[in-house]
Amino acid sequence: MIGPQGNKKSLGGIIGYFDTPDELVTAMKDVRDARYERFDAFTPFPVHGLDAAQGLRRSPIPYITFIAGLTGGSLGFLLQYWTSAVDWPLIVAGKPFNSWPAFIPVTFELTILFAGLATAGAMLAFNGLPNHRRKAFDPGLTRDKFAIVIESPEVESKAPGRFKRFEESEVADFLRKLGAKDVAPVYHEAWF
Amino acid sequence: MANHDSHAEIKNPGSFDAPASIKGALVVMAVLGLAAFAGGLATDAKRAWASFLMNHFYFFSLALGGMFFAAIQWLTGAMWSAPLRRVSEAFTSYLPFVVVTFIVLCFGLKLMYIWTDPAVVASDAMIRLKSSYLNTGFFVVRNLVALALLIFFTWKMVGNSIAQDATKDVRFTLSNRRLAPAFIAFFALLYSMASVDQIMSLEPMWYSTMFGVYCFAGLFYQVLAATCLLTIYLHSTGKLKGLVNDNHLHDLGKFMLAFTVFYAYIGFSQFMLYWYANIPEETAYYMHRMTSGWMPVSIFLLAGKFGVPFFALLPRDAKRNVKTLTWVGIFMLIANWIDVMWMVQPSFFPDGPRFSWIELGTSVGFLGIFGLFVVRFLARHNVVAIGDPRLAESVLHHHQ
Structure with a gap:
């Protein structure tokens, strides 16, 4: 979970921006297969097929x-x-x-x-609602931008063997390779 | 997901020629039915007419229901149902034949409806007061006029739909969209009238202002099940490949679940008010359905007709599973048949249901004739409304 941790400006994750839902869904499949522990998508409207691309299970x-x-x-x-x-x-x-x-x-x-x-x-x-900790948000994501955030684990992974390790530069390169138009780090205390 | 193939030409699956075995079976069923009805008339005329009436009404509802399902798709401009609509239109091909079954029915009026008996009218003040409406001449004329109107709308709208196959002209869709609200208004009025006239007046002392809605709940219940079954069958023959997917079935399944609940809601609303007020003339209808051999049937309507499809169709996977939908669909068709029997037979046999070769034979005969009409329709027309402007979008139907 990303949240403020004192005054330390700690890295929450890496965000990659895409221009179209199709690009997002295609990239998402690779992110899913890369087996990072935490990642999510942000879109201005529901995108068909994203749940499957993200590997989300049915809600209980x-x-x-x-x-x-x-x-x-x-x-x-x-x-x-x-x-x-x-x-x-x-x-x-x-x-x-x-x-x-x-x-x-x-x-x-x-x-x-x-x-x-x-x-x-x-x-x-x-x-996890209501959530008062995630405050700032890129307004573009409510208009015409589509993004994938790969989050850095807040604590040591419970099952380190099962997931890919989060390395800042490696993740940024990975998102760029997937076709992200813009890649930026995301910090805890002030999102985006 | 936006799909780049959405403007690709859809391959026309063409018409469906049923295998000879099915055609043969339907002909045999129709002949058996005629024999059973004739044999019934000779041995026990009352039972023969009772089973003729209930099957006449059951298949009339199924044919008209096919039209109603199609009409609400045009009215709402629905996208999801575009590849299924022709399947429900196929049921309407039987509708003109209802004129024949109704005319046959007229020969049995005297044995079925006590208000046709002048002695009863003379001796019973209540029935005498109703005789300006409940008399043979008016009964026959208004029901025939109603049938003519409903057939006219069907001829126009299904005709538009078929004509669109050749030209793909969007004006046919617009024309049907204008006709649909008028049809639905006439449908509500005339189907209520038909159910009140043909079923409720079997017990002319009793009345329910919800009777038409109750019959409508059964009509939609059965036509959704029938549409689902025929879609699954056509899909299994490969005719609807690439046109109908799990999401269409899922939506049909949701419709079936919703109208199972609607049926229970209407059925209970009609029952509870009479039970609560407990006024003799109003409770008569339920009295002999709750105190005789009809009680198990009444319980079946609650626990079976409502309970089984409700719990069976609740899980998401059940609505996407061809096998589950098939069994639930068959169950729903039979359950509604039992419901019509429950509405018709108690006025003839208050002590309990009758079911043997007369009822079975007559029903099989009607099913055979109905099936022959549907088979003929499918052999003459494309199994999918290939000219529908919403078809291209609908074959990619996808939701989460």
Whole structure:
């Protein structure tokens, strides 16, 4: 994770700029295959095929949504069952205490509520949001620039054998070789 | 990913000539169906007419549903569905034949609808009050007029689509875009009317303002499944190679999942209000569906017709898996058939469902005739709307 580390101007990574999404996707495949530990892409809009080029796996969020939905539905039903048939049985409109059709709307709503909130929460958690540490950002990346950042590991790699070592000059040359129009170092305390 | 081939010419797959074995099987099915219906009339006319009515309505819905699916693609200017639209258009080829099945149906009105009986009308004040609408003459005329209107739109719009194959003229798409909203307005009105007339009036004392929507939910449910199955079949023969990919199936799968939920929502909304208010004239319809041999069928509609496709289609991989989609699609077609049976049969047999050679034979016969129309359509026209301006973009359909 890139973040301020005192006043020391430490290297966060190397950024390479590309002009078109096609160039970015092509370069990204090589970056992926180079096996750096941390790298990311920045684009002004969603680019089709980038996830695959980056080697990203499917998000686990759908499973969280599903489990939260089941939980919400079950809790919603049980709450109504317990209150109207167990804890305080009341005869309403001459219907049985456990009148399940009457419980369905609330069960449905709680399924949606739990699933929706859990999805939003999981999305924030997996993205590491809200994030107040990354402040500055190159405005070009919200307009017409596409970039790959290869990050330098903040701490010693947990599995040094599995990843390629980050060497500043080597990474810069690598990005240039992949066709980056502009290559620059990125520092922690003031991004870009 | 922007693809540089997007302007390349797409190879026309041409028409699809079904193998002789399939054509033969369909002819045999149609003949068996006629024999079963005739045999049924001779042995148990009530059952024969009940199964004729439900299959008439089921395949009418399937043919009209094909038109509805195509119409919403034109209305919304959809890109993703361009290679699938012709498949749903193929179902509409059966629609003119519905006129025939409806005319046959008219010969059985007396055995099916109690409001056709003058003695019942004379003795029952409620039915007498409804008799200005529920009388044989008006029933036949308005349903035939409705069919004529729906067939007219189908003839115009599918005709435009086929004519576009030759010229690739964008004006056909624009013309269909103008016709689509008018068709959908007529469709909503006339299909509701047909379902109220042909199904709901079997029990003329009972009424539901949601009945048309309930039937529509079933219509879209079955037509999505049928479109998915025929697409998968044509793809397996190699006809749609390079035109339809996993992403198209994924979108169809999402549609199937969504309208499974829609069906449950509509079905439960109709049920719950009657159950909650508990007024005798309103609960009659559900009473004999919940207290007799019909209860297992009612439970199947909740747990099977809703539950099975819902959980089966939830995972992303299921919607991209041809095998899963095939099984779920077949299940959905059968489930909706059971639903139509559940709407029709209880007014004839309140104690429980009837299913043997009469029902099976008549259904097989309808399926055979429907299949022959679709096979004939596919043999005469390209299996894909090759002139559609959105096709080039759609064959590269990609999403994450």
